[in-house]
Amino acid sequence: MRLAFVCFLGSCAAALAVPTLAGDGTDSKDGPQAATTADRPTPEPPLDGCDGRELSVRHxxxxxxxxxxxxxxxxxxTPVVNVHTxxxxxxxxxxxxxxxxxxxxxANNIAVSVSLDGKLGSQLDEHLKQLWKRYRDRFVVFANVDWQGDGATDNPATWACHRPGFAERTAEQLRAAVDDGVSGLKLFKRFGLGYRNPDGSLVEIDDRRWDPIWAACGELGxxxxxxxxxxxxxxxxxxxxxxxxxxxxxxxxxxxxxDEYPSREALLAARNRVIARHPKTQFIGAHIANNAEDLATVSKWLDEYPNLWVEPASRISELGRQPYTARDFFLRHADRILFGTDGPWPAQRLHYYWRFLETRDEYFPYSEKSPPPQGLWRIYGINLPDEVLSKIYHENAARLIPGVAQRLEKYEKRR
Incomplete structure (x- = not known):
């Protein structure tokens, strides 16, 4: 017997469904189809809160x-340099x-995009060839350290990074890559959270074995x-x-x-020690230095480390729910903030970035997805002045990243 619930004017009442007999339908005078229809489950009434059923947060x-x-x-x-794609x-x-x-x-006035996917070796060569065959004036590329090399994925003891002279060889690879037009180096979050030492422990961000790599980036500009x-x-x-x-x-x-992972505080502190140890090397803290929830602390970092920059890729969800604090942060550090998205994204996602930075709009989505991917909330615009927008959108990137200024100039001439 089925039990169905109906709601009348705010009060709930239970109604008993007509009982149905199990069977194959052969004993029904109306034939098999009638029995099949009767066996169908009764549709549930709307989830209106009357009967105590709970709504999943996913719905x-x-x-x-x-x-x-x-x-x-x-x-x-104004023209944009997207430093994080x-x-x-x-x-x-x-x-x-x-x-x-x-x-x-x-369509969105993005003059230059920075691709962060140039793993040193054949992938970098392939990526440069594809991007620059037709669109050299629109893209710059950052290299990636190939920590594994020809080692076995499941056996870190065989990885290239644990062989003598790895950092020096990587520095030489970077020099060659810069000669080929590469404009920077990208480090992914697995550096500190995924790559392992031969004993199974995580590779540490501030391990001095890697210092020659960071120093080389400073020397190469x-x-x-x-x-x-x-x-x-x-x-x-x-x-x-x-x-x-x-x-x-x-x-x-x-x-x-x-316990399998370091604390978040330990990871950020290790990164900051590297930044402090290499004052001649410029560092961009991706995703607002991955601390967009605490802009006061990020502001202290920017004051303490003059070689640190930040960009907001995939973090307008955090920034936009604290619009007063975020606006103050962007105004104070306008010379050290770049623009990034973590894309490519659909056009609608880009439009939300423009809306966040350029308007005073209230309570709007930060993503085209439903549910939104990074928290069940909406955001507010911070309405930056034009001179600040120009710095964040393109001027800072032109000062910092080799190859951007020339591409911006060509873009402006084509407009």
Whole structure:
């Protein structure tokens, strides 16, 4: 017997469904089809809260009733240098996908994109060839350290980084790459959270074995963009108090909570020691130095380390929920903030970046996805002055990253 619930004017009543007999339908006077119809489960009534059924947070997708100004921006106010994209891994070396991305750049006033996917060796060569065959004036490329080399993935003892002279050889590779036009070095978050020593321990960010690499970048005049740690919530238990529970429940492998990993504070401190040890090398802290939840601390870092820069890729979700603090931060450090997205993203995602930086709009999405990917909230614009926008959008990148200024000049002439 089925039990169905109905709700009348705010009070709930139970109604008993007509009992149905199990069987194959052969004893029904109306034939098999009638029995099949009767066996269908009764559709559940709307989830209106009357009967005590709970709504999963994954299905909570409210439509705001707030009526506020919505500024639809489809193009940045000034030319943009996007210093954080992943074109090798996201576009898969597909020529049509690359052409479509360039069209999206044109539509959004993105003059130059920085691809961070140039792993030293054949991947770098392949990536440069693909990007520069038709669009050399629109892209610069950062190299990546090949920690594994020809070693076995599941046997860190065989990895190239644990062989004598690795850092010096990598420095030489970087010199050759810069001669070929490479503009910087990217370090992924597995550096500190994934790469292992032969004894199984994690490779430490501030291990002095790697110092020749960082020093070489300073000598070559190329910046290092470094992704260290992850959002604060990823280091907390996945429980009812975790504000990113919904996201982590879909991606439990994104969690770094527990004794298997260093604390978030230890990772960030190790990175900062490297920055302090190499004052002649410029470092870009990806994702607002991965501490967008605590801009006061990031501000202290920028004051303490004059060779540190930051960019907001995949962090307008954090910045936009603290608009007063974020605006003050951007104004104070306007000479040290670059623009980045972590894309390529759909055009709508880019439009939210322009809206966040250029308007005073309230309570709008930061992503085209539903549910939003980095927290179940909306954001507010910080309405930066034009002179600050110009610095963040392109002027700072032109000062810092080799090859950008020349490409910007060509873009301006073509406009």
């Amino acid at each position: 909570f997708d409210p439509v705001p009733q707030l009526q506020v100004k919505a500024t639809l921006l489809t193009r940045a106010k 992943h074109l090798f891994y996201r576009l898969r070396q597909n020529e049509q996908a690359l052409a479509d991305y360039v069209s999206e750049m044109d 190329i910046p290092i963009i470094i992704h260290t740690s992850d959002p604060a919530a990823f280091f907390e238990p996945i429980d009812s108090a975790n504000e990113r529970w919904e996201e982590l429940s879909r991606h439990p492998n994104w969690s770094f909570h527990g």
